[in-house]
Amino acid sequence: MKNTFGQSVSVTLFGESHGPEIGAVLDGLAPGIPVDEDFIRHQLTLRRPVGAISTPRAEADEFRIVSGVFEGKTTGTPLCILIPNTNTHSKDYPRGMLRPGHADFTAECKYHGFQDFRGGGHFSGRLTAALVAAGAIAISSLRRGGILIGTHISALAGIPDRAFGDLEADLEQLNDQIFPVLDENAALRMQERIRAAAREGDSVGGILETAVTGLPAGIGEPWFDTVESLLAHALFGIPAVKGVEFGEGFGFAAMTGSRANDGLFVRDGKIAMRTNHNGGINGGITNGMPLLFRCAVKPTPSISKEQESVDPATMQSRTLSAQGRHDPAIVHRARVVVDSVTALVLCDLMALRYGTDFPDVE
Amino acid sequence: MKNTFGQSVSVTLFGESHGPEIGAVLDGLAPGIPVDEDFIRHQLTLRRPVGAISTPRAEADEFRIVSGVFEGKTTGTPLCILIPNTNTHSKDYPRGMLRPGHADFTAECKYHGFQDFRGGGHFSGRLTAALVAAGAIAISSLRRGGILIGTHISALAGIPDRAFGDLEADLEQLNDQIFPVLDENAALRMQERIRAAAREGDSVGGILETAVTGLPAGIGEPWFDTVESLLAHALFGIPAVKGVEFGEGFGFAAMTGSRANDGLFVRDGKIAMRTNHNGGINGGITNGMPLLFRCAVKPTPSISKEQESVDPATMQSRTLSAQGRHDPAIVHRARVVVDSVTALVLCDLMALRYGTDFPDVE
């Protein structure tokens, strides 16, 4: 299925960094969900480069929906969103030099040289704009069903944010922040670190931590299609994500079972858990606690510092000092992409569980 | 698709901990692959509990293949492996007490009480025996194609193993070890730590690190079906896996781009990489370097220490001190499960890329 993901609700992604348009087809959403174009624009803004901490390539991200919406609401048929590429500088990307850390070499191996190599072509982070636009509709749909998603930078280049506290409040705050950090001081230090990396012609990585509230217990499958499996599948599809962990994640490796288990008790006549070390999932199935997971985002591979590279035309080793416009960090921009693919996976899981009218249409 | 995974090569898993038989259907493997029943037995041995560091529940794991093999070789049609459950003590698992950290509660939510609750039912780690049997054939198939997989415990309860060195030698060594640790002293300390946990009625977790050699460059897809995505999907299907990272993984979060990028150069007329921080994958596609990834394995949730629990029949909070047979650690036993699902995913990727005769039949 390649560039398509999802079973009952699915998304198909297409486009190249320097082609005329990129886009996504979102299929299987319930009919009757209001499509708020301002909210899509808001989400695209969260992904857009900002100020000194991002690439100067600024796309207007003027999207248009060419199908699947009628009189302002989803029809239930495939929704195609297109976003033109308006600000392409193809001359910055001459063919041949293989950029370390990028897909240039692997694309060559896979596509035998027929790939559109300009700006990373189909591998470009540019395509995440279409994912974000599609994800915005999924996020709206979940919100109608009482499910809320939010993500912060829990660490950037080793600088930590504070932990999640009051989840509802934290998520609402984050969803309005361009630079999604809960502790203002941490945010300032992180941004300073990004600017320092930019000055050095280098880049930095970080960790994104996501929480989801309002998910019912009993979603997911025991084997293969566990909630962790489906989310990780989608999250590892985001460029630069190289690690995914749920709950304590790698922290479990140094814990004992007596500490790791989430004790059960009865509250208001219902079963609840004392702690949430398992991140809201047991046996691959949601347990009613908030979903909690973290993604490791590697430093942007495009840097202007000199690196070892190869010119495949001549098969000569050469140094490369990447020109063009680069992000000294993409962690903050990747946040809304994480929220978007999370929403797409959860819409799929909800539709599989409750049918294609989820959330119920009045 | 629920309990089925894979596209061109797929596996379907069925069975319950205390049912008569568990099994797997493996479909899409090339015809003509020799099926070595001794090797399947060997792999099952690696999964079986051993001595004081494991549960005393010892299953003979007498498997039988009822389809898909003819005259000792795969036919190319679905191969079903069955493993009887012979040593079930159902009375150890009375209905009702929900074991913390287990799927008991989530199964109740999903299946409305109709699930086979005995010993975790379909959620039981017992089912991994069938995965391992199926995986053994996938491992054989890959080996024919020059692809080798191996995994060690890179850390257990904070005790580290040495890093991978000469990969080919390390992998061959690990594949013969019941307790897969490269440094003998580390192995002894880990086993001592497991025994200590057992004495305390507790359990410990750890990290499994896997390497794969011999994979060609150019396998995988740019979006959604990246190599990371497909492997993570399958790995998170293994009970107790709560984190997956590739290459430097979460370590990337504190690195700069200039360190994280793997420099390219020409060796013997071919493009190679100085380092392998990206774990053999760029842009979701293999780059010809060894695949490297790690799985976080949480401590076994079944412990005999007292824990807070609930009796759903009465909806009363009660303490639970799990009886029955438990593993103070499952990290070492999970190793061969990781190798197995890795092999299944890679067989699928190879078949998608090179067609259904991979590896070529003489």
Next chain:
Amino acid sequence: MKNTFGQSVSVTLFGESHGPEIGAVLDGLAPGIPVDEDFIRHQLTLRRPVGAISTPRAEADEFRIVSGVFEGKTTGTPLCILIPNTNTHSKDYPRGMLRPGHADFTAECKYHGFQDFRGGGHFSGRLTAALVAAGAIAISSLRRGGILIGTHISALAGIPDRAFGDLEADLEQLNDQIFPVLDENAALRMQERIRAAAREGDSVGGILETAVTGLPAGIGEPWFDTVESLLAHALFGIPAVKGVEFGEGFGFAAMTGSRANDGLFVRDGKIAMRTNHNGGINGGITNGMPLLFRCAVKPTPSISKEQESVDPATMQSRTLSAQGRHDPAIVHRARVVVDSVTALVLCDLMALRYGTDFPDVE
């Protein structure tokens, strides 16, 4: 996915004609559906050869369910049914002579000679026993949801049955008949025709016509996953089915639009249709009228009359007079297979539409 079919409810088929066991894994059914083993036996009886009009190979069809059922009800986890092959006469099927009309030659091309060639191996109609066993549970599940399926032989060797009349009564009658024909005289003539074919060492084909009542309107998808598409996909997976048509089917080719359209009117405050030329489906979606379709079943290819064949070992043309046990007709036996795959497809469609608790569990 090969030998697996279905999205939310799926079935995986395995086994060979002369292997130890055949079976099916049925996944995705709701938890809590009573599993009536007598009904499964009843359905297997409908498939079993009878008297002079069938092959003397009579299997006991002693099935056993090894997973997915607990205390007499589905658990919601994969249900594996196994059926041993007890009555195999492998010597009747020497390697080498390629039987015309069979898969012997195509299996050789696909599997390079590694296939289990005995009795057609994995291609054998024998595997439909497992489909029927799995289908019986799907049929029970639909019946709980008010959906009824039934099939008659609308024609055999040119001898027609009467048309469907009172559907509910006709379906109930058919589901109890070993030889599913509505008009008793037609039944006698058909059976005489089959016996005549048997005497001539030949075989005959026919047409099966199926009706489904109780399906809600609004099931199916507009493109690719139309109800016709999904049913035809599954029906063409039944050996010997070479044609599928819905409603008037090929009869539409000679009709005018004014006759072919089903006029709409209001009855009891609801929209209804005057006629059902479209077989209950418009635009790929159910319209609330009964589903109506027909399958063409070719004559059994195994005949004892002399035929042109090839011995692939010597690459010599030779005549073949098939020995062993053959059916002079399989139309009547294919009936319950058609009902079974129809039920599996409809369970999948209902689960996709209404979620995984369909039909609602009390």
Next chain:
Amino acid sequence: MKNTFGQSVSVTLFGESHGPEIGAVLDGLAPGIPVDEDFIRHQLTLRRPVGAISTPRAEADEFRIVSGVFEGKTTGTPLCILIPNTNTHSKDYPRGMLRPGHADFTAECKYHGFQDFRGGGHFSGRLTAALVAAGAIAISSLRRGGILIGTHISALAGIPDRAFGDLEADLEQLNDQIFPVLDENAALRMQERIRAAAREGDSVGGILETAVTGLPAGIGEPWFDTVESLLAHALFGIPAVKGVEFGEGFGFAAMTGSRANDGLFVRDGKIAMRTNHNGGINGGITNGMPLLFRCAVKPTPSISKEQESVDPATMQSRTLSAQGRHDPAIVHRARVVVDSVTALVLCDLMALRYGTDFPDVE
């Protein structure tokens, strides 16, 4: 997966009859296939209405490819083709009157009134233009691999064309004909019949017969994913197709096995068949003979003759005399749609069998 079809090569369809654009995403094609825009235009011409035998709605079908093609060749990444809707007369399609034989009522049931009802919305035959554009590239790809597809109207309103003769010559001839009929006199009679239907405000149906040459033996799967299953799945996705049969199809029902079987013999050292009653498929797998199948196409449901209908707003029965632009027959226009989906299915089957570089790139 809904509006997506295919496994290794897939197509996703989107758009509405009166929306701004329709389109398709074609994923999984090999890199390096020349994309001949003139050939796409040629194929679209075959679908376009012509003269007095079609609707006067004439779309320019100005397509544009926004991804997946670079320097005139496929890149191997998703190829999106967009076709603007320029000639929409929405006022001809007031909401409410449910057109008999159309999807108006079923769309209402499925989408609860949120569907774009104008001109059939997403159900409109208009979307086949995108399928044809995508299919043109699949047809080019197969032709590179030596596989040729062609279709004629074997009957229209009971008027038969001559049978296929010299296949290669017939297919080449048909692929250049706007009105694809082998016998010129039959073509004239058919066109006269269409004009007569138009004069009566009525419409006629017909049968399309397709042949495919050059397919290797050994493609397809024994169960569920038989070649018949996959083709029928896709063909029944085409609006108005209500029957599909392979080889003798429904004709098998009145044949004996001795006539139906295709005798095998040795020709030029290879196994061949005397006849092709099975339409190139045995046991679901290609046998090296030409693929042969037929599709029943129902008469266009849009007619100007008065019909019984319902106004759902008032729930009143009313007569409807469809206004707007209609086709008195779509059989000839459906031909290229059949060729297109056939090509898409065969590309998928070839890629699954031989890997993603099929056809080999020089």
